[in-house]
Amino acid sequence: MALLVIALPLAARADDLTGFGGIGFRGGLSKFGSEANTPLSLTTNQPLADGTKPRLSGDLVFSYVFGSHVWGDVTVGYAWNRLDTNDNRFWLESAVPITGGLRYLLHEGKAIRPYVGAGGGFYVWSIQSKDLGAAKDPSTFERYRRADPGVYGMAGVERTMSKHISTTADVVYHHIFAQNTADFPSGYNGNKSFTQIRLGVSFYFTLTERIDTGLPE
Secondary structure (H helix, E strand, C coil), rough: HHHHHCCCCCCCCCCCCCEEEEEEEEEEEECCCCCCCCCCCCCCCECCCCEEECCCEEHHHHHHHCCEEEEEEEEEEEEEEECCCCCCCCEEEEEEEEEEEEEEECCEEEEEEEEEEEEEEEEEEEEECCCECEEEECCCCEEEHHHHHHHHEEEEEEEEECCCCCEEEEEEEEEEECCCCCCCCCCCCCEEEEEEEEEEEEEEEEECCCCCCCCCC
């Protein structure tokens, strides 16, 4: 959907959106970073492979326009990767980010505006077995599921399609402070990270804007 909208000609220049709220969707690919410390294989007694295979991710974004350059975002999303382990105990890695942050948009008054942004929040991450339940550390039997703080940074571009519709394309890097060697001595006990490449569309609205009906007041 976002690709089709980006390809359409610009419908209208946007007016100042200060005080407007927005709701949008971002979809794309995510890739988790590798972890050097992984559990031992049941068959070879060697550390499992630490690679991940990219998969689709999605985010629901609530925005607020503080000014012509500063926009705020609250995001709830989901990202996952297939683990390259060939071990049913450790099948996939996932994260649910619940974050808030700010974007700074350049080129005021232009239809295409690059931006950078940063923020933080909490990330509910897990390592799951093939039955999609939380995997367990082989030594402590603690489940690989936690909610830990994290931060993110982004760079992208927003294109105005009309006063109330815009499209986006960006790259986002997330870092989760998840190091925990006490509960997970067998592996997967370091900080987590993942990168997203996203396309999206947002719809902006205001509850205070008056509608011109053409009728006398």
